[in-house]
Structures are given as structure tokens and as C-alpha cells.
Amino acid sequence: MMTENTGSDPVEAVEHLHRAEHDLELALEKGREAAREVGEAEDELKKAIHELAHAKQFPLKVIYNGLKKPFEVRPEETVKQLLNQAIGAFGSIPNPHMLSLYNKDGEELPDGETLKQAGVKPHDELLLRPSAVKGGA
Incomplete structure (x- = not known):
């Protein structure tokens, strides 16, 4: 059975909040990096399709x-x-x-x-x- 801690330590709560904010920032940065990589991959795909459609002269x-x-x-x-x-x-x-x-x-x-x-x-x-x-x- 779980017990609810109603009298939690404010210092612990603030530290937990800081860790959560840090984790969120890391996740957001990874998301931006992934979006950038997806954009680059899409550009490469468009280039390859263009090359196939216009075979090299x-x-x-x-x-x-x-x-x-x-x-x-x-x-x-x-x-x-x-x-x-x-x-x-x-x-x-x-x-x-x-x-x-x-x-x-x-x-x-x-x-x-x-x-x-x-x-x-x-x-x-x-x-x-x-x-x-x-x-x-």
C-alpha cells in the first residue's frame, strides 16, 4: 500500500523541479536535433529523386x-x-x-x-x- 507524503521537504521538491527542467531541456534539444536530421534526410531524398528523374548527361x-x-x-x-x-x-x-x-x-x-x-x-x-x-x- 502506498502512502502519500503530504509534508514533503520543500528543498527536495525544488531539486526535483530543477532535475525535471533539465531533463525537459535535454529532451527538447534532442527533438530539435532530430528535426534537423529529418530535414537533411528529406533534402537528400529530393536530390536523389531529381537525379533519377534527370539522368546524368x-x-x-x-x-x-x-x-x-x-x-x-x-x-x-x-x-x-x-x-x-x-x-x-x-x-x-x-x-x-x-x-x-x-x-x-x-x-x-x-x-x-x-x-x-x-x-x-x-x-x-x-x-x-x-x-x-x-x-x-
């Missing part, structure tokens, strides 16, 4: 008849998409339907692959020239 150059043109591409774009952009960028080209893109090793890049699958990297220089496959040679 990277620069490369396409060379046709000694002329270089810069392009900004995404790894998930197809070789065919870049090929079409390059043909458009170089203007009037004879037999554009017979052209392909080649890497620095002289290997023809497959139109259906993404730039990533084809091994295209930032700052690569690709060649725009006639394709043996498309030309039937």
Missing part, C-alpha cells in the same frame, strides 16, 4: 569529315538516337541512311544498343561514316 563529340560537333547525351539513349542527332547537326549529308557511328577502335556501334551498352563514355569521340552493314558491302 555527359559530353561527347562526333566527327564527320574532320569536323567535330559536341553533344550532350544520356547513357540510356540509343546509338540510333545519337546517330539521328549527328546527321541532323552536320546538315546536308549524302546518303545519310547509310551512315553509322564508330568508336575510337573503329568498331561500328549497334543502332539498337544504348550508349551505355555500346561502351560510350563521357568525352569520347565517335566517328560518323558509312556503314558496311547498311551499305550491303
Whole structure:
């Protein structure tokens, strides 16, 4: 059975009050710190979502008849998409339907692959020239 202490010591009561105020201040500070960390985590999440939605572009150059043109591409774009952009960028080209893109090793890049699958990297220089496959040679 609990007994109620009606005649408690005022000094003890004041000390208890000070400890409670101190504990409350610590808890409030932890709450502010937690809120700050949640805000930082939310900002990081927004940044990651933005990066996923806007996949990183990277620069490369396409060379046709000694002329270089810069392009900004995404790894998930197809070789065919870049090929079409390059043909458009170089203007009037004879037999554009017979052209392909080649890497620095002289290997023809497959139109259906993404730039990533084809091994295209930032700052690569690709060649725009006639394709043996498309030309039937």
C-alpha cells in the first residue's frame, strides 16, 4: 500500500523541479536535433529523386569529315538516337541512311544498343561514316 507524503521537504521538491527542467531541456534539444536530421534526410531524398528523374548527361563529340560537333547525351539513349542527332547537326549529308557511328577502335556501334551498352563514355569521340552493314558491302 502506498502512502502519500503530504509534508514533503520543500528543498527536495525544488531539486526535483530543477532535475525535471533539465531533463525537459535535454529532451527538447534532442527533438530539435532530430528535426534537423529529418530535414537533411528529406533534402537528400529530393536530390536523389531529381537525379533519377534527370539522368546524368555527359559530353561527347562526333566527327564527320574532320569536323567535330559536341553533344550532350544520356547513357540510356540509343546509338540510333545519337546517330539521328549527328546527321541532323552536320546538315546536308549524302546518303545519310547509310551512315553509322564508330568508336575510337573503329568498331561500328549497334543502332539498337544504348550508349551505355555500346561502351560510350563521357568525352569520347565517335566517328560518323558509312556503314558496311547498311551499305550491303
